[in-house]
Amino acid sequence: MKQQLTIDFALQLEATFEHFFAADNQVLIDNLKQFVETESDIPSKQLFYIHGGKGAGKSHVLQALCHFADQKDKLAQYLPANQLLDMSPEFTLGLENCELLLIDDVQLFQHSPIWQTTIFDLINRCIEAGNKIIFTANKPADQIDFTLPDLVSRLNWGQKWPLYALDDEQRKAMLTLRSQARGIPMSDELANFIVLRCQQDNASILSCLDKLDKESLLEKRKITIPFVKSVMSW
Incomplete structure (x- = not known):
């Protein structure tokens, strides 16, 4: 295991590929793994x-x-933009020596010219060092209101892939997978009930599962539809 950086942005224990329901995104996941493993300058x-x-x-x-x-055995660092915005841009000095940087929600920098310049410079330093960066955003780079055109150009240099949303049946399968990982029985009827009443995104469904798991342990009750209605006020 490589030496870790001094500032650690906490990773969720369940945030692994074993717990990710890829569905129509499997080709993307395969390409990402290959991207990480393959050396390139x-x-x-x-x-x-x-x-x-x-x-x-x-x-x-x-x-x-x-x-x-x-x-x-690669030194990687997860960097959520919402937390970077609360830090000095000087924090990024030296990050180019990390083999893999993972910058989440890069669109959040659109209202910060100094951070746009900082990320642009960081990209250039990483490229010179022979290391890699993976970005996420809510839309393609040229659809984000960045004020630094050079940053948009850099973000468009590499591979660009969409992450497809799941449909309801796929969300039910995702919920069942995550429930099984926690040892929670999840019938089709219960999964369907939760998915249809949650907001239509993965994060809301998994947040609901977290809450139900905690409350069921606290009250020592099984997760049933009446229990879900009570806990979630549905």
């Missing part, structure tokens, strides 16, 4: 950009890649 093969809607699983994918890189 060609700029277009050192950058990777993923875009998808809210709750599609972008943060899960980046954190899973961080776990995956660690298994491959």
